[in-house]
C-alpha cells in the first residue's frame with residue numbers, strides 16, 4: 001500500500017483506488033479557507049451558535065492570512081522521521097511545536113487580524129493580554145494548550161493560541177512527504193503531530209465507499225482507521241452510534257462501552273461540505289447528550305473555550 005503523496009488528493013484524481021492511503025496530509029491553500037466558509041455557512045443555519053461560529057470563521061480567515069507571514073520552517077529530515085516513527089512517536093516532535101518561535105509569528109498575525117472582529121468582552125480582553133505577553137510565557141501557555149491543561153481563567157486565551165499552533169503544525173504537516181509517515185499502524189494519536197483526533201470523517205474516494213479517517217485537531221492530517229472500531233482502545237465490541245432525535249445523522253457520536261469514550265463521525269456523503277473541526281464545534285448539542293449519558297469525550301476541540309456560547 002502506498003500513501004498519497006503531496007497532500008490531500010482531490011477525489012477525481014483518486015480514481016479506482018483499491019486501498020485507502022494511510023495518511024492524507026493537509027492542503028495549505030484550502031485548509032483554513034474551507035473552515036472559514038463552513039463556519040459562516042453553519043452560522044447562518046444555527047442561530048444559537050451564530051455569534052460563536054462567526055468568530056471561528058473570522059479566526060480561520062486570520063489563520064489563512066497568517067500562513068503568508070511565517071518564516072521558512074525547519075522540517076525534521078527523512079531519517080529523523082523514520083527513527084521517530086519506528087519508536088512509535090509522531091513525525092513532528094510535540095515540544096518542537098511550542099518551542100519553535102514560528103508559531104508566535106502566526107499568533108501576532110492572528111491577534112492583529114482579530115482586533116476589529118466582533119467578540120465577547122472576555123475574548124477581546126484575552127486578545128489584548130496575549131498581545132503584550134512575552135515569548136517565554138507564550139511558549140509555556142502553548143505547551144499547556146497542547147496538553148489540554150489550562151485553568152478556567154486561561155480558557156479565553158485558548159482559541160488564539162490553538163489557532164496559531166494549528167497554523168504552524170498544518171504548515172509543517174503539509175511540507176512532509178506522506179510516504180515517510182510509516183509504519184502504517186493505526187494509533188489513537190495523529191502519526192504526524194501526535195495530537196488527538198477531533199472527529200472521524202467518512203470519505204468516498206474512487207470505488208472505496210465511506211472509508212474512515214481520523215482527523216487531527218491540530219495539524220489537520222487524516223489517518224486511516226477501519227470502521228466500527230474504537231479509536232481509543234481499539235475495541236470492536238460495544239460500539240454504538242448516537243444522534244439527536246429529529247436532527248441530521250450526518251454527524252453521529254460513536255460511543256465505546258469498553259473505555260466509555262466517544263468520538264464524532266461525520267459522513268461526507270451526507271454532508272459534502274462538512275469539515276471536521278467546524279462541524280464538531282457546530283454539534284455541541286450532541287456532546288451534551290452523549291456526555292450526560294456518561295461517555296467521555298477523548299479530547300476537547302482545540303478552538304472551544306466558551307462552553308456552549
Ligand SMILES: [Zn+2]
Nearest residue numbers: 190193216219
Ligand atoms: Zn496532527
Ligand SMILES: [Zn+2]
Nearest residue numbers: 230233256259
Ligand atoms: Zn474504546
